[in-house]
Amino acid sequence: MALVDLHLHTTASDGRLTPTELVHLLARQGLQVAAITDHDSTEGLAEAYEAAKAYPQLTLIPGIELSTDIPGTEVHVLAYFINYDNEDVQETLREFRQGRLHRAMGMVNKLRELGLEIEWQRVQEIAGDGAVGRPHVAQALLEGGYISEQKEAFTKYIGRNGPAYVERQKLTPREATELIIQWGGVPVLAHPSWVADLEPTLEDLKEAGLEGMEVYYAKYSEELIRELGETASRQGLLPCGGSDYHAVGNPGEPLPGSMGPPLEIAERLEELATKRARAGQ
Ligand code: AMP
Ligand code: ZN
Ligand code: FE
Numbered sequence: 001m002a003l004v005d006l007h008l009h010t011t012a013s014d015g016r017l018t019p020t021e022l023v024h025l026l027a028r029q030g031l032q033v034a035a036i037t038d039h040d041s042t043e044g045l046a047e048a049y050e051a052a053k054a055y056p057q058l059t060l061i062p063g064i065e066l067s068t069d070i071p072g073t074e075v076h077v078l079a080y081f082i083n084y085d086n087e088d089v090q091e092t093l094r095e096f097r098q099g100r101l102h103r104a105m106g107m108v109n110k111l112r113e114l115g116l117e118i119e120w121q122r123v124q125e126i127a128g129d130g131a132v133g134r135p136h137v138a139q140a141l142l143e144g145g146y147i148s149e150q151k152e153a154f155t156k157y158i159g160r161n162g163p164a165y166v167e168r169q170k171l172t173p174r175e176a177t178e179l180i181i182q183w184g185g186v187p188v189l190a191h192p193s194w195v196a197d198l199e200p201t202l203e204d205l206k207e208a209g210l211e212g213m214e215v216y217y218a219k220y221s222e223e224l225i226r227e228l229g230e231t232a233s234r235q236g237l238l239p240c241g242g243s244d245y246h247a248v249g250n251p252g253e254p255l256p257g258s259m260g261p262p263l264e265i266a267e268r269l270e271e272l273a274t275k276r277a278r279a280g281q
């Protein structure tokens with residue numbers, strides 16, 4: 001088991017545990033450092049910090065995961081230590097979440113045109129206060145008996161090239177990286193196996209301030225982790241990672257701490273954020 005997990009979701013986006021429930025689990029899993037990285041939202045952080053007061057051995061890192069679309073695929077960029085108390089940052093995040101709302105509505109409409117009669121209101125109920133995402137749409141499809149497991153929603157309908165997919169607002173990975181730098185955060189490329197032209201993308205994003213990439217990702221094989229570790233080292237990027245835990249409840253879903261980088265990597269991330277904050281003064 002790892003001591004560090006830098007990729008976790010809560011009900012503030014498409015995770016199924018509240019921030020409090022997740023923090024209890026993180027402590028039970030013996031984690032020493034953990035970053036909550038909800039999609040386009042930092043709304044879970046305050047509650048998580050409150051819950052973490054009961055566990056002095058556990059340090060939380062504030063994180064977020066931004067989604068971007070490029071032709072044919074999508075790229076997610078994680079960020080650590082952004083200035084999430086800043087009102088401009090929150091305004092932009094609210095806009096991103098508004099975009100998610102329109103996009104999810106669009107997907108529901110397309111699904112209905114395909115004869116899958118799910119209700120938008122139900123999707124909203126499932127998402128609750130969280131940033132709405134495709135897993136919430138998938139859950140509505142599951143409840144409607146149109147699919148037998150969440151994954152099927154992606155392979156059949158709402159995957160990146162599926163018939164009911166709707167693109168999000170155009171934000172390129174480079175723009176997301178620049179935004180994170182502007183917000184005082186440390187940008188890290190998430191699950192790099194999604195990116196076809198990995199090294200050219202890394203070189204482009206490094207110019208915008210990329211500092212790390214996920215290597216220790218729970219769903220990756222030992223071989224892929226080794227390969228990505230070499231890529232990170234060649235590119236001078238910090239090898240990060242974690243479980244990307246959503247508490248979906250699928251058999252075999254990797255739990256928090258099932259994979260993660262060494263403690264030293266978390267320390268390096270914090271040093272970079274501190275250095276950046278000092279330089280910005
Ligand atoms: P969204 O934020 O709406 O673009 O949805 C992305 C989320 O959908 C990811 O964070 C995963 O939780 C989930 N997801 C993406 N691809 C799949 C897949 N193939 N099977 C199951 N869940 C997926
Ligand atoms: Zn997710
Ligand atoms: Fe992701």
Ligand code: FE
Pocket residue numbers: 007009065244
């Ligand atoms: Fe994620």
